[in-house]
Amino acid sequence: MSTPDPQVIADAVELACRAPSVHNSQPWHWVADDRSLKLFLATHRVPHATDVTGREAVISCGAVLDHLRVAMAAAGWRGSISRLPNPNDPSHLATVEFSPASFVTEADRDRADAILTRRTDRLPFAAPPDWGAFEAVLRTTIDSEQAILHVLPASVRPQLAEASRLTESLRRYDSAYHAELQWWTADYEVSEGVPLSNLVSVAERERLDVARVFPAGEQSDRRPEIQHDQSAIVVLSTWGDTRRDALGCGEVLSEVLLEATLAGLATCTLTHMTELEASREVVRELTGAQDCPQVLIRIGSLPPPAQTPPATPRRPLADVLDVRR
Known part of the structure; x- marks a missing residue:
């Protein structure tokens, strides 16, 4: 069975980590091995006074998981996701295994591009048209x-x-x-x-x-x-x-x-x-x-010309991804 190149995984994780998270806390950690990519909740990164139960941090991890799926689809790989696969480790949120895609559509590429252009915009909006x-x-x-x-x-x-x-x-x-x-x-x-x-x-x-x-x-x-x-x-x-x-x-x-x-x-x-x-x-x-x-x-919607906020910072890839081969 073919597996993605490690650089493809690294690039996809880096793109996926543009996902939104509570207070931009980025409470996730990825572990890649020869067979799969695992997503863990980084419990030490949960803002506990805001997110008392850790529910919002898990929602944040769900967003990064879907972003990862989108990023890998644009790279030509389909992800099969097993959610909460380890009952003895509640921080292990998902395991993703990949298979080659038969075709990469323009929609796949557009959705991945949208990860880079999406912003959390806290200013007032005009009404959305249509x-x-x-x-x-x-x-x-x-x-x-x-x-x-x-x-x-x-x-x-x-x-x-x-x-x-x-x-x-x-x-x-x-x-x-x-x-x-x-x-x-x-x-x-x-x-x-x-x-x-x-x-x-x-x-x-x-x-x-x-x-x-x-x-x-x-x-x-x-x-x-x-x-x-x-x-x-x-x-x-x-x-x-x-x-x-x-x-x-x-x-x-x-x-x-x-x-x-x-x-x-x-x-x-x-x-x-x-x-x-x-x-x-x-x-x-x-x-x-x-x-x-x-x-x-x-x-x-935003009034012309578009006035989008700057991109918020993200943690270095080395802090969020471990590769174990």
């Missing part, structure tokens, strides 16, 4: 067995904004949480965390009704022509709330973000409203379903 058509494409693209897609109607936006404010209010005096936010938004260039250039200023925050409140950025007031955020907001939910559910939700999150990027839309992943049960219950009620909300996504 949302109905995009939603239809999205529903045919994602794996509905891994996560359920709910599109929240504009009529519930006030309740959603109230849930966002409730989350911040409940954490107002949580010193560990705020200390952690400060740490992950350090004002110097590192290989992790959220740079100040990617954060919103106080003025920009006034035009965002649904967002995590990070320390204020240094910019003044970008996109002033957008008076208030007009994004569509979707919720990814799962029927259960296990580690397996979180991993699958992360894979679908990757699918949604890349599909939006291919459509020329901007995205921002939101998890603060599913971290505390009070606000998570509000989100559940707004979806009208009895499932488990895992992550929300703002999806919108």
Whole structure:
């Protein structure tokens, strides 16, 4: 049986690690051997004051797993994924084995290119054009067995904004949480965390009704022509709330973000409203379903000329990939 060249694996892992993660913590570790590529949760990298149960870190690992699948498909390899293969090691999230693809499509290459152009954009968005058509494409693209897609109607936006404010209010005096936010938004260039250039200023925050409140950025007031955020907001939910559910939700999150990027839309992943049960219950009620909300996504468009934020830093490949031959 043929196996990918080690450099192909290395290049794909490096591209996959452009995946989003909670506070850009990148809580993953890859191990490659002669037969497979294994994904592990790096538990020491979980921001525990924010992500008390580690659920968001597993969602992040699901996103990097799907990004890896996309990157390898563009390189001519199909991945067969075994999820949570070792019951004695819950940090071992997946094992991927590869077989040669018969053909690499333009769609495969475009999706891999979208990994490089995708950004987490925390600024206000204009309304996404032709949302109905995009939603239809999205529903045919994602794996509905891994996560359920709910599109929240504009009529519930006030309740959603109230849930966002409730989350911040409940954490107002949580010193560990705020200390952690400060740490992950350090004002110097590192290989992790959220740079100040990617954060919103106080003025920009006034035009965002649904967002995590990070320390204020240094910019003044970008996109002033957008008076208030007009994004569509979707919720990814799962029927259960296990580690397996979180991993699958992360894979679908990757699918949604890349599909939006291919459509020329901007995205921002939101998890603060599913971290505390009070606000998570509000989100559940707004979806009208009895499932488990895992992550929300703002999806919108940008005014011309496109003003995308800079790419956030990533850890060196040597820190995230071990090769054992």
